[in-house]
Amino acid sequence: MEYCREDFVHFAKICFENFGDRVKKWATINEPNIVAETSYINGTFPPNHCSLPFGNCSTGNSDVEPLLAVQNMLMSHAKAVKLYRDQFQVKQGGSIGIIVHAFHFEPHSDDKFGYEAVERAYAFNIAWILDPLIYGEYPALMRRYIGEDLPKFSKDEVKLVKGSLDFIGINHYSTLYAIDCFHYPHCTASENRSIRGFAGLGIYRDGYCPPNHKGVSENVLQDFKRIDYHKAYLAALVKATREGAKVQGYFAWSLLITLNGSRL
Numbered sequence: 229m230e231y232c233r234e235d236f237v238h239f240a241k242i243c244f245e246n247f248g249d250r251v252k253k254w255a256t257i258n259e260p261n262i263v264a265e266t267s268y269i270n271g272t273f274p275p276n277h278c279s280l281p282f283g284n285c286s287t288g289n290s291d292v293e294p295l296l297a298v299q300n301m302l303m304s305h306a307k308a309v310k311l312y313r314d315q316f317q318v319k320q321g322g323s324i325g326i327i328v329h330a331f332h333f334e335p336h337s338d339d340k341f342g343y344e345a346v347e348r349a350y351a352f353n354i355a356w357i358l359d360p361l362i363y364g365e366y367p368a369l370m371r372r373y374i375g376e377d378l379p380k381f382s383k384d385e386v387k388l389v390k391g392s393l394d395f396i397g398i399n400h401y402s403t404l405y406a407i408d409c410f411h412y413p414h415c416t417a418s419e420n421r422s423i424r425g426f427a428g429l430g431i432y433r434d435g436y437c438p439p440n441h442k443g444v445s446e447n448v449l450q451d452f453k454r455i456d457y458h459k460a461y462l463a464a465l466v467k468a469t470r471e472g473a474k475v476q477g478y479f480a481w482s483l484l485i486t487l488n489g490s491r492l
Contacts, residue, residue, distance in 0.1 A: 327397030364390030
């Protein structure tokens, strides 16, 4: 894997040298958790690796390969950050970070099992990426359920990866319900797995949206609940932006480090 990481750093250096006088916000990799999901769990994106019950690919192991891919991406990110900080940051005056895909999770059931499922859903999606970059280690919940298949960082790697962030970028699209696969029969075979933290994800809990058919009252079609929801959501976004999460343009570059060392 080491030569894959060095290829990434070489690519990063070219970007720093050629664009660093204009680019002040660098994002090393966009949504590494989604890269792991689409490329090594369900296999819908290149290199199209997966295994049953997640998908029917010609090669792959959905329970193990995404763990190795994320480890490789995190170390590639950390090495690129070190290069930027050592050779370019002082002169160019920029900052460097990473971008994660971040759903919000709510409990599907209003009991301790539902809230435990939320905790696992966060650990196996967002904290999977951010915990090593902040604390130098994967979430304890991942270690608990995945065991020895979850890669470990050496002492030198911990020093490199821990704190390798000037900022955290968040791509947030929606909220999902987390379902406890240990106690409820709602999970699919691909959700009731260690790589998922035994947490299923649902889009509804107490029924569907009002159907659009004859006989529905005009008041229902006005859908004031959604209007209020969107207003509150946008208001919270504006508040967060004003309090420090400033939206700035950045030149985002990424290089997918695949398990076989090829570059896409």
